[in-house]
Amino acid sequence: MRRSLVVGNWKMNGSLVQNKDLVGALKQKSFPSNVEVVVCPPTVYLPQVADLVNEDSICVGAQDVSHQANGAYTGDTAAEMLKEFACQYVIVGHSERREYQRESNTTVAEKCLQALKNNITPIACVGESLEQREQGATLSVISEQIQALIERLSEDQLKSIVIAYEPIWAIGTGLTATPEQAQEVHAAIREQLADAGSSVSLLYGGSVKAANAAELFTQKDIDGALVGGASLDADDFCAIANSF
Numbered sequence: 001m002r003r004s005l006v007v008g009n010w011k012m013n014g015s016l017v018q019n020k021d022l023v024g025a026l027k028q029k030s031f032p033s034n035v036e037v038v039v040c041p042p043t044v045y046l047p048q049v050a051d052l053v054n055e056d057s058i059c060v061g062a063q064d065v066s067h068q069a070n071g072a073y074t075g076d077t078a079a080e081m082l083k084e085f086a087c088q089y090v091i092v093g094h095s096e097r098r099e100y101q102r103e104s105n106t107t108v109a110e111k112c113l114q115a116l117k118n119n120i121t122p123i124a125c126v127g128e129s130l131e132q133r134e135q136g137a138t139l140s141v142i143s144e145q146i147q148a149l150i151e152r153l154s155e156d157q158l159k160s161i162v163i164a165y166e167p168i169w170a171i172g173t174g175l176t177a178t179p180e181q182a183q184e185v186h187a188a189i190r191e192q193l194a195d196a197g198s199s200v201s202l203l204y205g206g207s208v209k210a211a212n213a214a215e216l217f218t219q220k221d222i223d224g225a226l227v228g229g230a231s232l233d234a235d236d237f238c239a240i241a242n243s244f
């Protein structure tokens with residue numbers, strides 16, 4: 001179902017003490033009732049954060065999941081394991097994993113399937129590099145990434161995922177896609193998803209902050225944000241969620 005979502009990707013940040021402070025500060029805030037708020041700590045802190053959150057207004061997500069159900073996959077975490085720690089979402093195919101762990105479009109689709117089998121909503125990330133944008137290849141790169149999902153997921157499964165468009169050149173750089181640039185890609189993704197498109201929430205990610213969130217959220221195909229740096233500050237993260 002298409003819903004408004006603000007997701008904090010903490011990446012490889014935090015500690016037992018910092019997580020307690022951050023979640024404590026978030027719990028003091030008020031979030032709009034029509035926006036689902038999700039925090040995604042590093043895997044090792046999921047049990048701690050799930051315990052700390054312990055309420056309906058903030059959900060917990062993971063940053064990655066194995067493409068396999070279980071077995072000899074050293075270092076990986078199965079979707080079934082994430083589910084044991086109240087994990088409702090999982091980010092898959094983040095550009096940092098595509099780059100540093102060489103995750104392919106096929107692997108990303110397999111990870112989505114594992115999450116879905118365990119009733120966890122995958123947040124599948126797509127995005128182009130600066131070089132690809134400059135070559136005018138943005139829409140074809142995104143289309144290829146989306147096509148891999150369309151080929152491996154049934155229509156019902158597609159309707160159950162969330163997609164995040166994160167231009168790589170905008171991640172952690174302070175450069176944000178203009179609302180028009182983001183809308184252009186979001187509209188193309190929704191069109192490519194055909195009948196499933198109207199059910200899928202499409203998030204934008206890449207240097208989202210309180211100062212630019214409201215303008216991004218006015219775009220008709222932007223349903224929310226995947227937030228990196230600004231999600232580590234309770235005031236900033238809350239201001240983004242309240243920008244709808």
Ligand code: 13P
Binds near residue numbers: 172227229
């Ligand atoms: P920043 O918000 O720090 O640019 O990170 C975006 C991101 O990668 C979220 O997944």
